[in-house]
Amino acid sequence: MAQPDIGLLTGQQRSNWIRLRTMILLRWVAIVGQLVALTVAERMYGLQLELGLCYLAVGVSVIGNLIAIFVFPENKRLTESENLLMVLFDLLQLGFLLFLTGGLNNPFALLMLGPVTISAAVLTTRSTVLVGAAAIVIVTVLSDYHLPLRTQNGFVLRIPDLFVFGNWIALVIAICFIGLYSRRVTSEIHSMSDALSATQLALSREQKLTDLGGVVAAAAHELGTPLATIKLTSAELIDELADHPELRDDAALIREQADRCRDILRDMGRAGKDDLHLRQAPLMTVVQEAAEPHAHRGKLVEYTHDPDAGDEMDQPAILRQPEIIHGLRNLIQNAVDFARTAVWIEAHWTAERVTLRIIDDGRGFPPQLLGRIGDPFVRRRKAGSDQHERPEYEGMGLGLFIAKTLLERSGAELTFANGSDPYAVSTPADKHIGAIVQVSWPRNKVDARTGDYAIRTGHNAQIQT
Template sequence: MPRFAIDPQVGTESTTWIRLRTLILLRWIAVAGQIAAILTASVWFGLALPLGACAFAVGLSVVANLVSMTVLPASYRLTSRGALLMLLFDLGQLALLLGLTGGLNNPFALLVVVPVTIAATGLTDRSTALIGAATLICTGLFSVFRLPLQLASGAEIRMPPLLEFGHAIAIVIGVGFLAIYARRVSGEIRSMSEALMATQMALAREQKLTDLGGVVAAAAHEMGTPLATIKLVSSEMIADLANRDDMADLRDDAALIRDQADRCRDILRSMGRAGKDDLHMRHAPLDTVLREAAEPHAHRGKRLIFDLHPDDGADPRQPQIRRAPEIIHGLRNLIQNAVDFAASTVWIDGQWSGDVLIVRVIDDGPGYPPSLLGRIGDPFLRPRADDGRDRPGYEGMGLGLFIAKTLLERSGATLSFANGGDPFLRQDERPVRSGAIVEVAWPQDMVTAPATGPLGENRPIEG
C-alpha cells in the first residue's frame, strides 16, 4: 500500500494577495511600450497607422489606470475576480490595438500571451482557463478583423500566408505552454513557502516547550529545599503530638501539611522531568536523545527496538549530542511516520565512528511507493485517502517528513530514504525487512557536544 500520494489541491485555492499597485505598474509599462512602438513605426519606419484610433486604444488603458488609482488605494489587494476583470480588460485593449495595426502581421502580437501568464501565476485554475480561452478568441478576432499595415506610399506589408498561420499556431501553443509552466512553477513556490512556514511554526512550538520546560525544571529544583523543610517540620510536629489526645486536631493538620508537601514534591518531580533547558541537560547521550524523541510514540501499539553500536575501531562510549529542538522534533517526526505505517515493529539504530554519527529509523510496514521514492521529503506529499489511517495535524497535509527533513538538515544532517531489501541492516543480526528506511547522518563535529568545562549553576528564577 503506498504511503504517500500527491495532493492535487495544493495551490488551487482562490487568493487575494495580488496588489492593485502591481497591475497598475504593469499597465503603465505596457502603455509606455505601446506609445513608443506606435511612434517608432509611424515616424521612423514611415508606416501609415490610424493614429487617432491607436491613441483611443492606448487612452483606454490610461483612463482605466487613473480611475483605479483614484477609486482604490495603491495598497489594495485584489480579489481573484477583480484581478480577472482587470486582465480581461487589458487583453481586450491589446487585441483592439493589434487589430488596428496589422493583426498577426504585427510582430508584437506575441504579447497577447502576457495576461494569461500573469493569471497563471496568481489566479485560480478556472480564472486562468478563462483568460486562456479569451486570449485564443481575441487572437482569432484580430487575425480576421484587422486593418492592414501600410507604408506611406500605400503598399501593404504582409507575411506570407504560411508564416501568418505559423504565427497564429505559435501564439496558441505559447498560451498553453506558458500558462501551464507558470502555473506549475508558482504552485511549487507557493507550496514550498507554506511548508516552510509550517516548519517554522513547528520549530517555534518546540522552542516554546523547551523554554517552558526550563522554567519548570528550575522551579522544581528551587522549591525542593523549602518543601523538604516543610515536610521535616510537619513530621516532627506529628511525632511531638502523637501522644497528646487533646491536640488531635493539630496533629491532623500537621499530617495534612506533610501529605500536601509530598504531593507538591511529586508534582514538581513529574514536571521537572519535562524540563529541557536545564544547563546540565543541553547535551545527553545518543540513547537518551533517541528515547526522548520516541517517547510520545512508545505506547501506540508498536514495538520500538533501540540498537546502538560503534563502528569497528571507534570509541565504544556513546557520543554526547546536542539536545537541540530541531534535532528532537525532526527525529520525533521520523519516528511518528514509521510508527504510523509499521505492521508491528520499528527499529531505531544509532551508529558512530570517529567522523560520522548515523541514526536509522526502520519499520516493517509497506515501504515507500517506488514512484515517489525520489520525492520523499518534498512538501505536500500526503497519505492516500484510502489507507484507512487518520493522521491529524501537519502529517494530514503531508508535511511531517518535510518538516523533519528541513529541521534535521538545518542541524547539519543529510537524509536518505530507501526501502528494504534493506542495504543498511546487518544480516547476521536481523532478517531483511521490506519496510521503509530513513538514514540521518551528521558529521560528528556538527552534532556532538563540544569539549567544555563545567556548565555552572542554573540561573535562579527571578520575579
C-alpha cells in the same frame, strides 16, 4: 505524518495579495508604451492608422486607471475575480489595438504573452486556463481578421501568409508553454515557501517547549529546599501535636500538600533542558525521548545498537537540540503509523560518525516516490487497501520534509530505502522489512563532549530574579 497546525495558503488566497496600485502602475507603463508606438508609427514612418479608434482603446485604459485611483483606497488588494477581470481587460484591449494595426503582421503581437504570464504567476489554475484560452482565441481571430497597415502611399504592409501562420503557431505554443512553465515554477516556489514556514513553526514550537522545560526545571531546583524545610517542619509539628488532633490534621495536610508540590514540580521538570548537564544526554536516551509520544500506540518499539559499536556504556553523549528531537520524532511517528507490528531503531557509532536507522515492518515507501521523499506536498492516490487501513490519513510529505530539513540543519544526512519489495506477496517474518530511514551525522557535529559543538563544563548559572 502529523503536520503543524498552520493554514497552508491556496492559490486563491495568494491572488488576494496583489495590490490594485501595482496593476494600475503596470497599466500606466503599457499605456505610455502604446502611445509612443502609435506616435512613432504615424509620424516617423507615416503609417495610415485608425488613430481615432486607437486612441479610443488607449483612452479606455486611461479612464479605467483614473476611476481605480479615485474610487478605491491606496491599500486596496484585488480579489481573485477582480484580478481575473483586470487581466482579461488588458488582454482584450491589446487584442483590439492589434486588430486596428495589422493583426499578426504587427510585431507587437508578441505582447499577448504578457497577461498570460501574469495570470500564471498570481492567479489560480482555472483562471490561468481561462486567460490562456482567451489569448489563443484572440490570436486565432487576428490571424484572419484585422485592418491592414498602410503607408502614406497606400501600400499595404503585410508578411507572407506562411509567416502569418508561423506567427500564429509560435504564439499559441508560447502561450501554452510559458503559461505552463510559469505556473509550474510559481507552484514549486509557493509549496517550498509553505513547507519552510511549517518547518520554522515546528522548530519554534519545540524550542519554546525546551525553554519552558528549562524554566520549570530551574524552578523545581530552587523550590526544592523550601519544600524540604516545610516538609521537615510539618513532620515535627505532627509529632508535637499528638494531643491536639485538629491541629495535627492541619500539620499533616501541610505535609501532604508539600509532597504534592514536590511531585508536580518533578513531573514538570522532566523536560528541563537549560541545566548544563541536561543539554546533553546519551544517544539512546535522546532517541527514547524522541520516541516517547509514540512508544505506547499498540506497536512494539525496539531499541538496539550495532555490535560493532562497542559497549553500550561507551555510547556518545549528543546534543539535545530541538532540531534533532523533533526531526527524529517525526520519523518515528511515520514508522509507527505504517508499521504492522513493530519498529526497530538501531544505533551505530564510530570515531567519525553517529548513525541511526529507523525500520518498520510495514509496506515500505512507494517505489515511484523514493526519489522524491523529502519534497513537500508530494501526493499520491491511495489504494483501496490504504483507505481501508487508514481512512483518515491524508499524507502530503510535509512531515518528512520537516524532519529532513530539521535534521539536515543539525548536520545530518538522510537516506530513504525499502527493506524488501513492497509488492512482494510474502516476506520472511523474522526479517526487518518495510521502510528504512538512515540518519547519519559526522560525530564532531553532535558529540556533546568532543568536537565542534562540545558543551562547556562548569557550574550552572544562577537564575536571576
